[in-house]
Amino acid sequence: MNTGLVHAVVRAGVVLCVAFGATRLDPAHAETAPATEPSLPAALIARASAVVDADTPRLVEMFKDLHEHPEIGFTEVRTAGIVARELRAAGFTVTEGIGRTGVVGVLANGPGPTVWFRADMDSNSVAETTGLPWGAPKRQRLADGREIDVMHACGHDAHVTWLLGFAKAIAALKSEWSGTLVLYGQPAEEPGTGAQAMVDDGLWTRGLPKPDVAFGLHTAPGPVGYVSSSPGVRMAGTDQLDVTFFGVGGHGSTPQTTVDPVVMAAQAVIAYQTVVSRSIDPQAAAVVTVGAIEAGRDNNVIPDRATLKLNLRWFSPAVRAQMLDRIDSINRGIAIAAGAPADRPPVRTMKGRADPLVNDAALVARLNPTFEALLGRGKVVSDFPAVMGSEDFQEAFVPLKTPYVFLLVGVAPPAMFAKAVAAGQPAPYANHNPDFFVDLDAIPIGAKVHTLAALKLLAKAR
Ligand SMILES: [Zn+2]
Numbered sequence: 001m002n003t004g005l006v007h008a009v010v011r012a013g014v015v016l017c018v019a020f021g022a023t024r025l026d027p028a029h030a031e032t033a034p035a036t037e038p039s040l041p042a043a044l045i046a047r048a049s050a051v052v053d054a055d056t057p058r059l060v061e062m063f064k065d066l067h068e069h070p071e072i073g074f075t076e077v078r079t080a081g082i083v084a085r086e087l088r089a090a091g092f093t094v095t096e097g098i099g100r101t102g103v104v105g106v107l108a109n110g111p112g113p114t115v116w117f118r119a120d121m122d123s124n125s126v127a128e129t130t131g132l133p134w135g136a137p138k139r140q141r142l143a144d145g146r147e148i149d150v151m152h153a154c155g156h157d158a159h160v161t162w163l164l165g166f167a168k169a170i171a172a173l174k175s176e177w178s179g180t181l182v183l184y185g186q187p188a189e190e191p192g193t194g195a196q197a198m199v200d201d202g203l204w205t206r207g208l209p210k211p212d213v214a215f216g217l218h219t220a221p222g223p224v225g226y227v228s229s230s231p232g233v234r235m236a237g238t239d240q241l242d243v244t245f246f247g248v249g250g251h252g253s254t255p256q257t258t259v260d261p262v263v264m265a266a267q268a269v270i271a272y273q274t275v276v277s278r279s280i281d282p283q284a285a286a287v288v289t290v291g292a293i294e295a296g297r298d299n300n301v302i303p304d305r306a307t308l309k310l311n312l313r314w315f316s317p318a319v320r321a322q323m324l325d326r327i328d329s330i331n332r333g334i335a336i337a338a339g340a341p342a343d344r345p346p347v348r349t350m351k352g353r354a355d356p357l358v359n360d361a362a363l364v365a366r367l368n369p370t371f372e373a374l375l376g377r378g379k380v381v382s383d384f385p386a387v388m389g390s391e392d393f394q395e396a397f398v399p400l401k402t403p404y405v406f407l408l409v410g411v412a413p414p415a416m417f418a419k420a421v422a423a424g425q426p427a428p429y430a431n432h433n434p435d436f437f438v439d440l441d442a443i444p445i446g447a448k449v450h451t452l453a454a455l456k457l458l459a460k461a462r
């Protein structure tokens with residue numbers, strides 16, 4: 001993630017979502033999964049497509065409006081209100097305020113499985129530079145009085161639009177499916193705490209229908225018209241944690257009377273670089289990043305504490321445990337070597353976390369022929385490499401062991417993408433950057449992908 005361009009509020013949070021450093025969503029990667037199950041009938045795909053196309057002018061206006069009103073995690077009051085209103089208009093029974101701003105809509109339509117579809121609703125703290133008519137830079141005042149830049153720089157405005165376009169389309173196609181649909185808006189994906197907040201607020205104990213399957217989409221700066229629907233491990237697990245070193249403060253002119261926590265923090269940053277390089281099996285991917293250091297204020301005062309803000313990425317719980325163990329050992333060793341007060345050892349505080357995102361292979365194989373029938377041959381990428389980026393979508397479903405699929409949807413203009421690739425760049429722009437934008441041609445595509453996934457997963461016996 002391009003943290004240099006992201007406001008400190010987001011930098012201090014989990015930097016989530018899709019990292020495209022080494023991979024890209026493009027035709028070179030396109031290969032369709034073996035068709036283990038036939039596509040939906042062409043006539044039904046055409047009908048569903050036409051329903052979404054007819055609604056697209058409204059959806060484009062909805063998207064622009066959402067983009068013009070970004071809201072940082074857990075403040076998505078306006079966005080959640082729109083989700084609730086639109087779900088109710090489509091006939092869903094709606095519950096609001098789950099996990100502060102989460103919204104859940106249920107549409108029961110006869111016997112069959114229950115499928116949950118998610119859109120995350122929060123924005124980033126980024127100063128927008130797209131120059132688009134709906135892309136003026138915006139500021140948001142927080143409850144504590146601070147004012148921050150805000151921008152939908154991760155495409156969650158598109159996710160909400162896709163979900164609401166899908167809600168209307170699938171309600172119009174009620175005769176074509178049987179089962180229960182649950183569409184929900186999730187708060188605060190960016191700090192990695194929104195899904196857990198909904199679970200903690202009784203998502204699974206409120207009597208809502210339990211999922212048999214779950215489905216999610218995310219924007220990616222690949223060409224419009226392509227999706228990645230790939231099986232297996234997709235995204236890394238993540239933790240964010242703070243480490244605080246305690247020393248003895250004093251005058252900057254007399255360091256011999258102090259124990260300097262700034263020096264301990266600096267040593268820790270360097271020592272952490274050996275956690276992955278010297279302790280973890282080189283064939284097991286992992287990341288330790290120190291995203292922020294907070295210590296002191298004045299040039300001539302040695303403070304009494306220093307806090308490091310760390311982010312971990314991993315695919316195996318054993319690797320995660322090994323990283324935490326090494327970090328603890330390093331912290332202890334540095335404190336002892338520095339002569340830090342024995343009664344104030346370094347403290348490690350765990351904050352947001354997410355498990356790795358692992359797509360159910362059977363579901364991918366079941367859905368991809370239908371997506372390919374919609375988008376065209378070769379436009380469903382089924383071998384997109386796993387990335388070190390992370391998501392919290394799956395955190396709602398891990399406790400229930402619900403199988404799920406999480407897709408990436410291309411949102412970059414194809415000509416712009418081709419030009420970037422020709423110039424040796426993986427993509428023309430990246431999520432979280434101030435120039436990130438969603439091409440309006442991508443607006444109907446996510447709604448169609450959702451709609452066809454629902455029609456396939458809740459197909460009537462034919
Ligand atoms: Zn993001």
Ligand SMILES: [Zn+2]
Pocket residue numbers: 016017018154155156189218
């Ligand atoms: Zn995102």
